[in-house]
Amino acid sequence: MIPAAFDYVRAGSAAEAVSLIGEHGEDAKFLAGGMSLLPLMKLRLATPSVLVDLGRVRDLSYVRDGGDHLAIGALTRHRDLETSDVLAQHCVVLQAVAAQVGDNQVRHRGTIGGSVAHGDPASDLPAALLALDATFVVQGPNGTRDLAASEFFRGFLETALSPDELLIEIRVRKTGATGFAYEKFNRRAQDWAIVGALAARVNGGTHVALVNMGGTPLRAVAVETALAQGASAADAAREAAVGTEPPADLNASPEYRAHLAQVLVRRALEAI
Amino acid sequence: MRIGMTVNAAAYDHDVEARTLLVQYLREACGLTGTKIGCDTSSCGACTVLVDGESVKSCTMLAAQADGASVTTIEGLARGDEWHPVQTAFHENHGLQCGYCTAGMVLASVSLLEEIPNPTERDVRLGLEGNLCRCTGYHNIVKSVLAAAEAMRGAK
Numbered sequence: 001m002i003p004a005a006f007d008y009v010r011a012g013s014a015a016e017a018v019s020l021i022g023e024h025g026e027d028a029k030f031l032a033g034g035m036s037l038l039p040l041m042k043l044r045l046a047t048p049s050v051l052v053d054l055g056r057v058r059d060l061s062y063v064r065d066g067g068d069h070l071a072i073g074a075l076t077r078h079r080d081l082e083t084s085d086v087l088a089q090h091c092v093v094l095q096a097v098a099a100q101v102g103d104n105q106v107r108h109r110g111t112i113g114g115s116v117a118h119g120d121p122a123s124d125l126p127a128a129l130l131a132l133d134a135t136f137v138v139q140g141p142n143g144t145r146d147l148a149a150s151e152f153f154r155g156f157l158e159t160a161l162s163p164d165e166l167l168i169e170i171r172v173r174k175t176g177a178t179g180f181a182y183e184k185f186n187r188r189a190q191d192w193a194i195v196g197a198l199a200a201r202v203n204g205g206t207h208v209a210l211v212n213m214g215g216t217p218l219r220a221v222a223v224e225t226a227l228a229q230g231a232s233a234a235d236a237a238r239e240a241a242v243g244t245e246p247p248a249d250l251n252a253s254p255e256y257r258a259h260l261a262q263v264l265v266r267r268a269l270e271a272i
Numbered sequence: 273m274r275i276g277m278t279v280n281a282a283a284y285d286h287d288v289e290a291r292t293l294l295v296q297y298l299r300e301a302c303g304l305t306g307t308k309i310g311c312d313t314s315s316c317g318a319c320t321v322l323v324d325g326e327s328v329k330s331c332t333m334l335a336a337q338a339d340g341a342s343v344t345t346i347e348g349l350a351r352g353d354e355w356h357p358v359q360t361a362f363h364e365n366h367g368l369q370c371g372y373c374t375a376g377m378v379l380a381s382v383s384l385l386e387e388i389p390n391p392t393e394r395d396v397r398l399g400l401e402g403n404l405c406r407c408t409g410y411h412n413i414v415k416s417v418l419a420a421a422e423a424m425r426g427a428k
Contacts, residue, residue, distance in 0.1 A: 001312050008273060008290035008336050031337075038332050039314060041291075051290070055337050079326075103402025104384065105317065108326040109333065189401035190315070 003041035007050045014060060014139050014168050017052055022141050024050040026163045031055070032075055032114030035106050036123075060113070060168055063087055072170040074113025078102070078125075081112060091172055093180035093200050097128040100182060103190040113167045116152075119159040119216070122192040124184065126153060127217035129170065131198050131209035137169040144168070153216035175202055179272035183264040184211070187251065194251045197240070197264035199272050206269070213244040213261055223265055237266035275339040279304065280348025288335055294328075295319045297335035298345055306346035306375050310404075317403030320376035321345050327383035329402070346375035349382070357427065358382050358420040367416030369407035377403050381417045391421055 009024070011017035021028050028050035031037060040046040054060070060075040063084040070090055072081070081087060081098035088095060101107055101115070101124050115125045116136065126149075134149040141164055152160050161167060180200035184193045196211030197220075206227050208220040222239035246257035276285030279302055286301045298304045298321065307330060310318030314332035321330045322344040349356040358381045361367065368374040377400065384391065384399035391399065396417045397410070405413060 002293065002296075003291045005289065005291055008334075031334075034333060034337065035314070038334070042293075042312070042332075053334075053337065103317070104380065104387075104399055105320060105327045105329045105402045106314070108323075108328055108383075189398070 001042040003038070004044055004047045006041075006048055008053060009050060010053045010056055012056055014057060014166055017054055017057060018139055018141060018164065018166050020052045021166070022164045024052070028052055028163075030117070030166060032111045032117075033077065033109040034114075035102065035110035036114065036118040036120065054166075061111075065090065066171065069171050069173050072112060072172070074116075074167045074169060075111045076113075078107035078110050078112065078115075079104075082107065090174040090176060091132075092177045093175060093182075093198075094125075094128060094132065094172060096180070097124050097182050097198065100124050100184055106190070112170060116170065117159060117161060117167045119153055119155075119157050120192075121153075121156065121214060121216050121218075122212040123217070124182070124193065124196060124211060127196060127209040127211045128182070128198055129172065130217050130219055131200050131207040132172045132175065132202060133207075135171040136167055137171065138165045139168045140165040150219075156215040158215075173203070175200065178202075181268040181271035183268045183271075185260055185264055195246070195257050195260040195264055197261060197268045199265065199268035201272060206272070208240075208265060208268070210240070210244065210261055210265075213241070213246045213257060215245070215247075218244060220261075220265060223269075227269075233269035234266055237262050237269055240265040273336060275336055277335075277338050277340060278342045280343070280345060290334070290336055292335040293331055294321070294323075294333040294335045294338050294343075295330035297338075298330060298343070301335075304345050304347050308372055308375055310372065310376075315404065316373070316376075317380055317400075318373050318376040320380045320403065322379055322383060325383070325386065327380045327402075344379070344382075346378060349378065356382065357423045358385070358417070361416040361420035361423060362413075365412050365416040365419055367408070367413045368405075373403060373405045373407075377405065377413060381420065384417070385421055385424060389421065389425065391418070393418065 029048035060073040062073040184196040210218045222242035226236035240261040241258035246254040308318040310316035319331045
C-alpha cells in the first residue's frame with residue numbers, strides 16, 4: 001500500500017514549520033513520527049497534498065524540570081519518555097504509560113506530541129495527560145497559547161488545534177512515584193486498548209481516565225465524584241461507563257466495553 | 273526528490289517520489305530484498321530494520337525520513353563470513369521455521385539486546401511484541417535471543 005502522492009517539505013524549527021504550514025494551506029499536514037498518519041495515508045484515509053516533516057526539529061525533544069511542573073517537548077519519542085530520568089523521578093505514571101504504547105519499533109519513532117495532536121481516543125497517552133490535567137502549548141502564526149487538556153480533545157481525531165498551529169510542549173504537574181495503575185485490555189500485545197483505564201493519585205484526589213470509551217479520551221467523572229464522596233473502589237467503579245458512548249467495532253460491542261470499563265476501573269482503583 | 277543514506281556501510285542515493293516507503297526503497301532502489309513486506313500495516317514486524325541503530329518498521333517510514341541516516345538490514349549484519357551472534361543463536365536454537373519473519377525478528381532482537389543486554393525471558397517476549405511469527409509459537413525464538421544475549425555478554 002502506497003500513500004497518494006504529496007509534496008514533501010522539511011522544517012528546521014517550530015517557527016519554520018508554522019510558516020510552512022501557513023504557506024501550503026489546509027491540505028498540508030505536519031509529520032512527526034508518522035506512526036498514526038502514515039498508516040492512514042497508506043489506506044488513503046488521509047490524503048494531504050503537502051507533508052511538513054518535523055523530523056529535523058531537534059529542539060522539541062526534551063523532558064525538563066520546570067520547577068513546579070515538567071515540560072516535555074512535543075517531539076519527544078515514547079522511547080525517550082520510557083528512559084527519561086526526569087520522569088522516573090517526577091512522573092512515573094507517564095513513563096509507565098509511554099512504555100505501553102504500541103511496540104518497541106513504534107516507540108522508537110512515535111512522539112508524545114504526535115499522539116496528542118492525532119486525538120485518537122484509543123491512544124494511551126492522551127488519556128494519561130487528561131488524568132494529569134496537562135497543559136498543551138501550541139504555536140501559531142501569531143504566537144503561542146496554552147490549552148488545558150480538558151478543552152483540547154473535541155471529537156474523534158479532532159482537537160482544538162487550528163490547521164496552522166503546532167503543538168510544541170506538554171506540561172504536567174509533578175506526581176513523583178505516587179500511586180497509579182493503568183489497566184490496558186487488548187487481545188494482541190501491541191494493539192490499541194479495546195478499553196483502558198488509568199487511575200492516579202493527583203493533587204490529593206484520585207483521577208480516573210478512560211481509553212476508547214467514546215469519541216475522545218475521557219475522565220470518568222462519576223467515578224471520581226463517588227470516590228470523593230467516600231465510595232469504595234468497587235462501588236465507584238460501577239459508575240465507570242456513566243455518560244460514555246463507547247464505540248462498536250470488530251473487537252467489542254458498546255455493552256461489552258461498558259462492562260470492561262467497570263472491571264478495569266475497579267482493578268485500577270484497587271491497585272493504587 | 274533526491275535522498276541519500278548509508279545502508280549496511282555503503283552509500284546510496286537516488287531520486288525518489290516523496291511517498292516512497294523505506295521498505296520499498298531498500299528492496300527496489302537498493303536491491304536489498306532480505307527485508308520482507310508482511311502485513312504492510314506496521315503490525316507484523318517482518319519489515320523491521322535498524323535506523324541509526326534502533327529497530328523501526330520500514331513499511332511505516334518514508335524513505336525521505338531516513339535521508340542521511342545509517343540503516344542496517346539483514347544483509348549487513350554479518351561481518352564477512354562471520355554471523356552476528358543473534359544470527360548464530362537463531363541457527364543453533366532452531367529459532368525459525370518458514371523464515372519469513374526471521375529478518376525482522378533478528379533485527380528487532382539486535383535492537384532489544386542493545387537496550388537490554390541482560391534480558392529476562394519476559395523482557396524478550398515483551399520486547400518482541402511487535403514481531404509476529406506464525407510458525408514457531410515463539411519458544412525457540414525466545415530461546416535464541418536469550419542464548420544470543422549470553423554469547424554477547426561472554427564476548428565482551
